[in-house]
Amino acid sequence: MDILTTRTLRYTDEGGGEEEKEVVLTIFQPFEQDPWDWVCVFDFEPPIKPRNVRARGFDLIRAFLHCLTYARLTFETTSWSKTGHWQGSRDCGLPAKAEGPLPLQPPEIPPPESNPGSLEVFATRKLARPDETGAAAELLLTVYEPYPTESGTWKCPFAFGPAETTPIRHGMGADFIEAALDGLALARAIYASMLPEGWAPPESGDLLDCDDLPIKIGRSFSMGRPTP
Structure with missing residues (x-):
């Protein structure tokens, strides 16, 4: 699988030492397995079990977001998460499902810019x-x-x-x-x-x-x- 991106998380061991250690989260390039079934895989190094976890979604965006959410949940099962962070953020900069509304x-919406056509x-x-x-x-x-x-x-x-x-x-x-x-x-x-206000897409359709x-x-x- 091709690597899409990585992020280095940091933590300190419980009960001793101030030196931070690193855990690297790798997100692999999402791929379409079947129509309306995309897969996005993540892994940690040093390893966190299970390895090479697959997250799914009906499109690439959904699979990518599920992957990041599951990666956070997986990291939070470890003792490393008690001191873990990314750039000082204890949530490691990864999304989570809200418990309530x-x-x-x-946000402030910036004005549009011209499209270079080469992105x-x-x-x-x-x-x-x-x-x-x-x-x-x-x-x-x-x-x-x-x-x-x-x-x-x-x-x-x-x-x-x-x-x-x-x-x-x-x-x-x-x-x-x-x-x-x-x-x-x-x-x-x-x-x-x-x-x-009040308009919603039809429940059926693409x-x-x-x-x-x-x-x-x-x-x-x-x-x-x-x-x-």
């Missing part, structure tokens, strides 16, 4: 959006591969439209994972702002929504639903 805190596509999703009659019409969400900037931060561009022509916005972060989560959280907020994308609270990410 979350307050809606819409590499990471994932797409066909969303439902109402047309003039209120019927569901297709809206394409394109998420591009996160990339590092000269300053050391990462950007995750995304657009609502065709890959090479639609203006883009960016998620930002300290690595691939944080930039991707930030971009997906921003995409969720923008999509919600496009929908009339068009989806963004309700499974993360919500950002501070520097943390939750997979819960906001409080109306």
Whole structure:
């Protein structure tokens, strides 16, 4: 399997020593096993059992988010998690399912930028959006591969439209994972702002929504639903 990205977590042993040790989380490139069945695998080094855990989803985005969520749950089963962190964040910068509804805190939406037309596509999703009659019409969400900037931060561009022509916005972060989560959280907020109050996509059909994308609270990410 090809490696998509890695993240180094740090911890100190219980009961002795201040020297931090490292645990490397590896996320492998998601792949489509069957129609509407994507797989994303993660592993830890030093090993945490079970090894090479498979997370699934109906598309690449869903499988990737499930993978990050399961990776956090797996790390939290170890004694390392008692002192573990990523850049000081005890949640290791990984999303978790909320135990209850979350307050809606819409992020500030930056203005769009011109699309250079040379970005590499990471994932797409066909969303439902109402047309003039209120019927569901297709809206394409394109998420591009996160990339590092000269300053050391990462950007995750995304657009609502065709890959090479639609203006883009960016998620930002300290690595691939944080930039991707930030971009997906921003995409969720923008999509919600496009929908009339009370409108929802039809339950049947191939068009989806963004309700499974993360919500950002501070520097943390939750997979819960906001409080109306």
